[in-house]
Amino acid sequence: MYAKICLIFLFLSRGGAELLFKGVKEHHVTLPTQSEPWDVKQLLVWIQRNLLKERPELFVQGDSVRPGILVLINDADWELMGELDYQLQDQDNIVFISTLHGG
Amino acid sequence: MCQVDEDFQGQLEHTEVPSISKKCVKCKEKTAVVVIRAGDTYCRDCFREYFIHKFRAMLGKNRIIFPGEKVLLAVSGGPSSCSMLSQVQEGLSQNAHKKLRFIPGIVYIDEGAAAGRSVDDRKTAMAQMQTLFEATGFPFHLVPLEQVLDLSPSVLVMAPSPSEQPGSAYKAAVDQFIQSKGHWPPRPQDQDQDQDLDQASLPDIQESHTQLLQQLMSSTKTQTAREELLSMLRQHLLVHTARTKGYSKLMLGDCCSRLAVKLLSSIALGRGAQLAQDTGFSDSRYGDIITVRPMRDYSSKEIVFYNHMFKVPSIFIPGLDTMTADKSSIQRLTESFVTKLQADFPSTVSTIYRTSEKLQTAWKGSCAADVCDTCLLCLCALDTTVENASAFQATLISEQLSQTKPPETSSAINPNLNPVQSNPGSALATTTGQCCSGEGECGKKGGGCCSSPRVPETTDMRSLLCYSCRQTVKDMSSVDHLPAYILLEAQRRNRRSQMREQISEFILDEGV
Numbered sequence: 001m002y003a004k005i006c007l008i009f010l011f012l013s014r015g016g017a018e019l020l021f022k023g024v025k026e027h028h029v030t031l032p033t034q035s036e037p038w039d040v041k042q043l044l045v046w047i048q049r050n051l052l053k054e055r056p057e058l059f060v061q062g063d064s065v066r067p068g069i070l071v072l073i074n075d076a077d078w079e080l081m082g083e084l085d086y087q088l089q090d091q092d093n094i095v096f097i098s099t100l101h102g103g
Numbered sequence: 104m105c106q107v108d109e110d111f112q113g114q115l116e117h118t119e120v121p122s123i124s125k126k127c128v129k130c131k132e133k134t135a136v137v138v139i140r141a142g143d144t145y146c147r148d149c150f151r152e153y154f155i156h157k158f159r160a161m162l163g164k165n166r167i168i169f170p171g172e173k174v175l176l177a178v179s180g181g182p183s184s185c186s187m188l189s190q191v192q193e194g195l196s197q198n199a200h201k202k203l204r205f206i207p208g209i210v211y212i213d214e215g216a217a218a219g220r221s222v223d224d225r226k227t228a229m230a231q232m233q234t235l236f237e238a239t240g241f242p243f244h245l246v247p248l249e250q251v252l253d254l255s256p257s258v259l260v261m262a263p264s265p266s267e268q269p270g271s272a273y274k275a276a277v278d279q280f281i282q283s284k285g286h287w288p289p290r291p292q293d294q295d296q297d298q299d300l301d302q303a304s305l306p307d308i309q310e311s312h313t314q315l316l317q318q319l320m321s322s323t324k325t326q327t328a329r330e331e332l333l334s335m336l337r338q339h340l341l342v343h344t345a346r347t348k349g350y351s352k353l354m355l356g357d358c359c360s361r362l363a364v365k366l367l368s369s370i371a372l373g374r375g376a377q378l379a380q381d382t383g384f385s386d387s388r389y390g391d392i393i394t395v396r397p398m399r400d401y402s403s404k405e406i407v408f409y410n411h412m413f414k415v416p417s418i419f420i421p422g423l424d425t426m427t428a429d430k431s432s433i434q435r436l437t438e439s440f441v442t443k444l445q446a447d448f449p450s451t452v453s454t455i456y457r458t459s460e461k462l463q464t465a466w467k468g469s470c471a472a473d474v475c476d477t478c479l480l481c482l483c484a485l486d487t488t489v490e491n492a493s494a495f496q497a498t499l500i501s502e503q504l505s506q507t508k509p510p511e512t513s514s515a516i517n518p519n520l521n522p523v524q525s526n527p528g529s530a531l532a533t534t535t536g537q538c539c540s541g542e543g544e545c546g547k548k549g550g551g552c553c554s555s556p557r558v559p560e561t562t563d564m565r566s567l568l569c570y571s572c573r574q575t576v577k578d579m580s581s582v583d584h585l586p587a588y589i590l591l592e593a594q595r596r597n598r599r600s601q602m603r604e605q606i607s608e609f610i611l612d613e614g615v
Contacts, residue, residue: 016419019426055426067446068438070407076136077408080125080144097411099182099360099403100438 008043008092010051017069017098022053031088040071041084043094059096068100129153137408141449147412154401154409158190159201161397167385168352168395170204175350176241177341178211180232184356185417186406187398191354192239205352209236209243210344216248216316217333218423222308228420235416246344249312251336256592258343261477262390319584326424326432328578331372331571333423335480336586345392353394357382360403360441362396363455368437373571376486379462388482402452478569479593480576486569495570564593566600 010027018025031038041063048060064084071078072095125135127146135144162168178184194203211232215225229245236243323329345353362382369381380386386394410417429439445451476485565573
């Protein structure tokens with residue numbers, strides 16, 4: 001019954017993660033409707049499929065993001081929100097920041 | 104128990120996931136926004152207080168920076184060094200509780216030549232950095248890495264420190280310092296003069312210099328050696344800038360996570376003997392310039408969070424190791440190992456960090472400029488002068504045995520020397536044969552003046568380098584691409600040690 005469309009803003013701010021997305025730091029994204037609510041795990045799969053232009057192994061590792069990439073959901077640590085199981089709401093703000101040397 | 108494909112079937116305990124409405128552990132009122140270390144949740148304001156306090160505590164506890172001293176901040180544009188810059192600004196601002204009291208300057212080293220970036224990219228990056236620095240109001244210097252080719256060999260020589268003072272007599276040391284050179288509060292005309300000179304336009308970069316640097320980088324066969332070489336050149340340039348512009352301390356922005364990676368990769372590279380200096384809070388290997396690492400207590404997560412939440416400007420500039428694969432170099436591999444381990448075991452980095460805190464240098468007293476028992480490139484004490492039964496000797500022997508026998512070049516290792524003149528004073532001019540006079544360039548490639556066949560330069564430098572620098576140089580196809588100042592200093596030291604050998608029987612022993 002969760003048919004509403006989610007609008008999410010992805011900021012890949014400083015740290016180099018934007019290099020994997022052709023240098024575009026801010027993405028305004030509308031996720032397609034689906035029967036279950038979107039969670040972060042599905043969002044990652046969606047990003048990998050639709051936005052990630054090159055070198056997926058530098059962003060995603062298995063189910064989750066590569067260790068060393070921080071995720072902020074609405075300016076709070078995603079660990080406090082449930083990490084991969086957090087269910088996305090409309091107008092959510094997700095930020096990915098890389099803390100690594102190599103990308 | 105410890106097998107490769109062990110399957111734990113969920114027996115590992117999971118760290119308890121903090122719930123959404125967790126309260127801050129400090130004020131216990133507001134909702135937490137960030138998780139630090141393993142399970143400490145902080146709200147926004149408490150986190151800010153914690154962050155700022157840690158910086159002050161780090162500087163205050165170590166008591167190494169005197170009021171009125173000129174300190175050079177090395178800013179690379181990355182989050183850690185920009186955070187350090189903002190903390191310094193914060194600490195010097197008028198409304199700070201217990202203001203910091205030193206005079207900062209900023210330096211940015213443009214490594215675009217080594218990273219293979221285009222001139223336009225570099226110019227854009229430089230312009231961005233300039234805007235960032237201008238907003239702080241501190242004097243700044245934008246230095247392209249190409250300037251490393253113009254350095255003088257004195258950068259490789261440890262300069263005597265300005266005054267020997269015991270750590271406990273801090274107050275006395277501060278008074279002495281203030282009397283000798285510092286002024287606090289700083290006189291307005293001193294600061295204005297500095298600023299006028301340094302608000303210069305972006306420095307121009309000579310094309311030939313860039314090519315020389317690129318040649319140097321491409322002559323190294325492995326990415327590991329390239330990164331080591333780059334960090335060494337960068338360090339030399341920083342020290343040179345600090346010395347020429349009159350700074351007595353250098354602040355680097357290495358954070359805890361980076362230092363943990365550096366510690367492990369240093370061990371892998373053979374720099375175990377120099378760990379304390381490479382990763383400690385203060386590093387006095389240059390004598391007059393002391394390198395300080397005030398950010399070493401912050402994990403990269405804390406820094407990145409702070410920067411994001413409090414809008415600390417930083418600029419990402421791709422470097423030599425951006426977007427490289429995991430296994431491209433030892434440093435990258437160590438980094439990926441530590442970060443992966445940290446994801447599952449959040450106390451990894453802090454454990455490594457605590458270990459590094461316990462390391463101390465056993466500095467063998469100040470060395471006179473002539474006694475060259477410091478490594479040529481990294482200026483740490485040589486760790487290769489050990490007794491015959493050491494592990495180091497074992498590696499040398501196995502190396503010799505595993506190589507094919509070279510055709511009788513062993514006799515060429517020591518170039519033919521003229522017999523020792525009875526007057527040691529003129530020995531310097533004549534020990535290396537009739538080809539040089541005074542500061543001549545004997546040993547330069549292609550010089551047919553030496554009667555011995557041309558000696559491979561690598562052999563000449565080996566005795567001057569510590570173990571890990573030897574490995575780095577070994578990975579270079581030709582030592583001749585190294586900047587002139589390194590080669591000149593190597594030749595000078597070789598000449599001196601040869602001379603010392605020859606007049607050794609004339610030198611009076613201390614105890615006799």
